[in-house]
Amino acid sequence: MYRTHNCGELRLKDVGKQVSLSGWVQSGRDLGGLTFIDLRDRYGITQLVFSMDDNVDLCERARKLGREFVIAAKGVVNERSNKNMNRETGDIELMVDEFEILNPSKVPPFTIEDDTDGGDELRMKYRYLDIRRNPVKNNLIFRSKCSLEVRKYLDEQGFIEIETPFLIKSTPEGARDFVVPSRLNQGTFYALPQSPQTFKQLLMVSGMDKYYQIVKCFRDEDLRADRQPEFTQIDCEMAFIHRDDVLDNFEGLTRHLFKSLLYVNLDEFPRISYDDALKYYGSDKPDIRFDMKFTELSELAKGKGFSIFDEAELIVGICVKNVNLSNKELKELTEWLRRPQIGAQGMVYISYNEDGTLKSSIGKYFTEEELNGWKSVLNAEQRDLVLILSGEKERTRKQMSELRLEMARRLGLMKDGDFKPLWVIDFPLLEWDEEEKRFFAMHHPFTSPKRDEIEKMMSGDLETLKNLKADAYDLVINGNEIGGGSIRIHDRELQEKNFNLLGFTPEEAEKQFGFLMGAFEYGAPPHGGIAFGFDRLCAVMNNQTTIRDYIAFPKNNQGKDIMIDAPDTIDDKQLDELGLILKTVNNYQ
């Protein structure tokens, strides 16, 4: 037996017991006649003690143990004279009688500490060592607990977990598929699913009215920071429901996860329309941990001779509470806004001073009385700072959104542990691409318009179509899109119309999605669903901004696993069996 206990469980009550522990040598130190070794495993660290008085040979062997050696040690649990209050096992130590080296270790390429000296690439290459570090280990344990809580909750609600296939069919619409050449049917390919969308809809047609799955999905995209070619979704679908049934269920799930894993009781989730989200936050994923809602100022600010405002499509301001910036700070903020990433032309400010005076960059164009008159609209008081941007509507909203977030960051309003979820609803159904002169699906081609817009969709003109609302919704927490979904089309005719609007010929629609439209003809119930990004959810719940450390073996930004060195070349025999020829001799051979 390698161990009777783990390295995190011995306490004062165990003093006097004969036990054995196995684990990794975290560190060692010699103090006169004693040698101390911190032995680590997944559960914690226990101090081992070797005494020169008791056993010279054993103690000398212990002194030769290197970092990360794996050993098994036997001995008696002893109360420590010098207790370590920062460690759960800090009251005791193990007086070692006997130990065995189970495996030695080379010196690890970075320190196995909470704060390591290893860079990203090095940690990726030796991921198995990186996972020994508490932060990464704890993330993976959190993820495991979270997935189990998801399952317990959904099971309680009558959801059935059903595995959908990974080897499916490629559909060129949307993001790029990863494909898998078929050997038994040379010249044809499977595709890896970007999501189980069509299968979960078929399950609704099959009567499995509450489906879920925690499932890997795949997208062959040009990788941006914090995107992974394979990622995990909590994927759900329900039949005989309306939008609010989905929102209620998954608000309940979210609430359960925060409660059971973080002991956080979330308030009810506000619901805000897509249009309002843009109007008040300039973003369809607003962070509502702090206020600074947008106020549109055209009515007050136009026609006073300030040409920048007069010519602007939108004039929008935010009120920053209890802030007074120096001229230098205001100038620096304007520079920040002018960087190409943001691209604002300039910024207008009004500083309502404590003494009742004000300072403003547009004092030339507006009287003090006028600017004081803006306060009530802006919800501003003395000591507040109002920041105003103007210009083309969409661009100005984006810039103001960035400014709002930046002010919150600077003022420390994005507090860890403060979680403010909300639902964004009533998304547009279709996005018009002015260059290509065609529609794209805002969500995906299976999303239903809102019930009272179906008729408009079947017969409306271009302008009507541009304004159609979808029965689609996103869950947003602290400015992160956690999930999204929609009520689906369950009627063949409406689905055909949607494909038609999205530029599919009837033949293309039939070839790619004929199986789904066919299924709609055999009694498809009304249905809808949602998917949460599981990696993102785990990260957001832990106030993290990157998903990579919630994934045991992530790919780097080039889509490579640098630990196992994948992707890699394959044998000519394999290529031959698949009936494939490489177009060019690649650079990796």
Add this chain to the structure above:
Amino acid sequence: MYRTHNCGELRLKDVGKQVSLSGWVQSGRDLGGLTFIDLRDRYGITQLVFSMDDNVDLCERARKLGREFVIAAKGVVNERSNKNMNRETGDIELMVDEFEILNPSKVPPFTIEDDTDGGDELRMKYRYLDIRRNPVKNNLIFRSKCSLEVRKYLDEQGFIEIETPFLIKSTPEGARDFVVPSRLNQGTFYALPQSPQTFKQLLMVSGMDKYYQIVKCFRDEDLRADRQPEFTQIDCEMAFIHRDDVLDNFEGLTRHLFKSLLYVNLDEFPRISYDDALKYYGSDKPDIRFDMKFTELSELAKGKGFSIFDEAELIVGICVKNVNLSNKELKELTEWLRRPQIGAQGMVYISYNEDGTLKSSIGKYFTEEELNGWKSVLNAEQRDLVLILSGEKERTRKQMSELRLEMARRLGLMKDGDFKPLWVIDFPLLEWDEEEKRFFAMHHPFTSPKRDEIEKMMSGDLETLKNLKADAYDLVINGNEIGGGSIRIHDRELQEKNFNLLGFTPEEAEKQFGFLMGAFEYGAPPHGGIAFGFDRLCAVMNNQTTIRDYIAFPKNNQGKDIMIDAPDTIDDKQLDELGLILKTVNNYQ
């Protein structure tokens, strides 16, 4: 709201309530002034009643509803005068006031009944209709419950579920990989995992000492009956353990699943060596629901002048209790054995009659006294039938195993609901291929020899190597291999030796598995694990022989999904982006 209740939950206590139900029209019948419709959903069937007296128009609309129409109906729950005891809702019916057709249905291509008239291919093409049938639906629900129980149990035991990657590296050893061409790194390929083997071992190196995952695996094999290119494993690994820790844990898991899902208390699992399994059952996955163990008879039967026995490498008999076959039946049984699938030359029998006499096909060569003397060895009594085969050892054992199973089938000894698990242990480490003059791994190249055989492995000659025992084990239930695993090598030198024995050059071993051997140099703990075939486990727990109906969307025997028509051709643009050319114009374009 589409429904207040589902179609399986209304009871006598609900009589008088105003409710609404949604579901599919299972069947309808008109009886004078009344029309009855059976409305079905996932939860059951409820009878709807429409009365000509109450509402002619409504009743006439109801009479036009076709099979599988989806409707929502409102009304009052009524006690039935004519109760249906075979149905949980059979005490009540819904007197319908109002209903809406949510979606009509074409006539389904096969009946949605427990026993359908649909053939396999048709049911696969319309899988979404097939899942509406109770047998398939219940299988999927069972599978979902089973996976949740697996997770609950392993979580209780401290196991962490960790997702391993799907886009990994191809390793030509073993079965064929499915590969995924990389677009960002043209000319290179990912492979889909045949199992998470190397990753779970790396997780052990990383200190996550109890890992599990319910995970899809992929094998591009020439498909045999009841094989699927993608299948699901319960995959586990543990560190700081010996073989019996793994067996105890997963015996516990199996026991928990049978208890919680089937209310079956399993006996303790016997453990039998691979050698004994072959000796006593002729198979490494014996069905021990019945006895008929093999008895080797060489000592008794040789040297009596019966040349067939005298020349045989093995003479082996089984005792079939309380059976007396006629000459015709014995002849038919011999014919059955001679079919090419079995390939036996002939069969010897001894029938110990009730009256103390005996009848035997070898009466010419052996005295009655001799044959009576065999009884105690064979554990035979009066009224028993002994069947004997002889010849080359391995082949004869296989034939006898088939005969044993056939006799059990004929005698009804393979009882549904009777579950007899066992562990087969001490498998050979290496299999010698006489034609290729090389070793193959019996389990896989990461399997450790038994501890006391490591030295023999490092330095043994060919004969020694052929007889090495692995620390490997299989779980067998009722003749089905449910799972298998082993203690792994955790030492670089031993792993290199194993690759060498398996015919890898050091360069090949390094290219393919260098990352794993490298990890062994940084403090790899002793570890081992197991994987259960989840599809198979579900089928066996339900006394089924085929896994296909425990998979929501299976592939057919050609690896095709005929519902969605995958695999399929892909766009030239996709091929181009991947840097691939098809060798021949395929037949599918």
